[in-house]
Amino acid sequence: MSSAPAAVSADAARRREEATAQVEARLNRFQRGSFRRNLEKLHYFTRMRDNGQNYVVKLLLPMRHLYAVLGERWAARGWLDDPSDVFFLVAEELTAVTTTRDPAAAGLDLRAKAAGRRAAYAYWFTQPTPDALDRHRVPVAVAVQDGNTLTGMAASPGQVTGRARVVMTPQE
Numbered sequence: 001m002s003s004a005p006a007a008v009s010a011d012a013a014r015r016r017e018e019a020t021a022q023v024e025a026r027l028n029r030f031q032r033g034s035f036r037r038n039l040e041k042l043h044y045f046t047r048m049r050d051n052g053q054n055y056v057v058k059l060l061l062p063m064r065h066l067y068a069v070l071g072e073r074w075a076a077r078g079w080l081d082d083p084s085d086v087f088f089l090v091a092e093e094l095t096a097v098t099t100t101r102d103p104a105a106a107g108l109d110l111r112a113k114a115a116g117r118r119a120a121y122a123y124w125f126t127q128p129t130p131d132a133l134d135r136h137r138v139p140v141a142v143a144v145q146d147g148n149t150l151t152g153m154a155a156s157p158g159q160v161t162g163r164a165r166v167v168m169t170p171q172e
Contacts, residue, residue, distance in 0.1 A: 068086070071084060071086030079103050081114070081115065088118050
């Protein structure tokens with residue numbers, strides 16, 4: 001497959017249409033109508049979310065450029081190990097150093113702070129993301145069960161008894 005944006009977009013549209021057709025083939029007429037309305041809402045709100053993120057990026061880009069310049073200058077002075085370490089400092093630290101013009105005068109060891117935060121950043125990327133959080137933002141542990149009883153987090157209120165289809169992979 002091509003990596004050209006137009007080709008990637010066309011392939012994504014084709015796969016989306018195929019997946020939509022597969023789902024709709026399994027639904028009755030009323031379910032299809034509901035599915036189409038909900039899918040249309042999903043597409044709309046996804047575009048709105050993406051547009052919002054686009055404007056936030058545009059708003060923050062000049063500030064990121066400024067921080068990148070500070071990172072280059074501070075690394076050249078030996079205050080940082082790497083210019084990108086500036087992105088591991090918090091606003092108060094950046095303000096203190098730009099105000100005093102010297103991290104030592106501000107009582108800061110920028111290299112140590114950035115190194116510690118970079119290590120924490122790397123560590124958290126090795127941790128698995130929980131499937132769900134409870135109302136206290138604690139990961140919900142999913143217990144492996146044997147037998148014919150399924151339990152889980154409800155997606156809607158109520159209780160039902162009946163046959164369930166367990167989908168284990170996206171391909172199913």
